[in-house]
Amino acid sequence: MDFKTLSNGRKIPVLGLGTWFIDDDKVAAAVVSAVKIGYRHIDTAQAYGNERGVGVGINTCGVPRDELFITSKVAAEAKTYDAAAKSIDETLEKMELDYIDLMLIHSPQPWAEWRNSKRYFEENIQVWKALEDAYAAGKIKAIGVSNFLIDDLENLLAHCKIKPMVNQLLIHIGNMPADLIEYCKEQYIVVEAYSPIAHGEALKNETIAAMAQKYGVSVPQLCIKYALNLGTVALPKASNPKHMQDNADLSFEISSEDMETLKTLDFKVYGEYSYFPVFSGK
Secondary structure: OOEEEOOOOOEEEOEOEEOOOOOHHHHHHHHHHHHHHOOOEEEOOHHHOOHHHHHHHHHHOOOOHHHOEEEEEEOOOOOOHHHHHHHHHHHHHHHOOOOEOEEEEOOOOOHHHOOOOOOOHHHHHHHHHHHHHHHHOOOEOOEEEEOOOHHHHHHHHOOOOOOOOEEEEEOEOOEOOHHHHHHHHHOOOEEEEEOOOHHHHHHHOHHHHHHHHHHOOOHHHHHHHHHHHOOOEEEOEOOOHHHHHHHHOOOOOOOHHHHHHHHHOOOOOOHHHOOOHHHOOO
């Protein structure tokens, strides 16, 4: 398993299991299967409604806790210090864990106000202070954000005691926020790619399919390898153990020419999932 090193020295596996859309009563089995296959990084969130089940999987998988890297996220609607602090304690209680390896602010704005003019700069400073205090208390081993744009990050950087260590973003073939990725690198913020298979829409793209065929790999494998080649941590969601295994089998290389071709693709249409704020195109 390959790792990246966060700005505080902690190591994060570059491949993780995403658990969005895996039900709470099914996710424990998915976590146990993933760990058996070799995954050591599991990503959940308060908004997913499955933290309890993820915790069950972590606590019954048979691998020591300190060998696992667990991420959760403060709900996008928790925009006060007290709400964020309370939610962190609730996550630890639900998951029956002594600490979380990485806690993120899920979004700079509540989902109902996604990418609207009200930016919640002041509110995010307060939420960030709650994360800093939980970090200082040992409840969280690393802290970061998700879906933050450059000005959202600049706002935190101007007021924080501890810089964000991670920014988790929608990144896939067809959607590469190059300027934001570069800014994060300059600030020593590790970038994570969620939905690296475009929530399944990449499977319908003929150019991606043709290139996957050229390498003798599946579309998901090509998409995950692409995300890793960008220098990001990839978080493909899977509940089927066969898919988990395939997603981790990345022993091929994409040529630099083909990487450049993939970078030029542009598609941000997510079909039936477009009603989710992160897939709305805003």
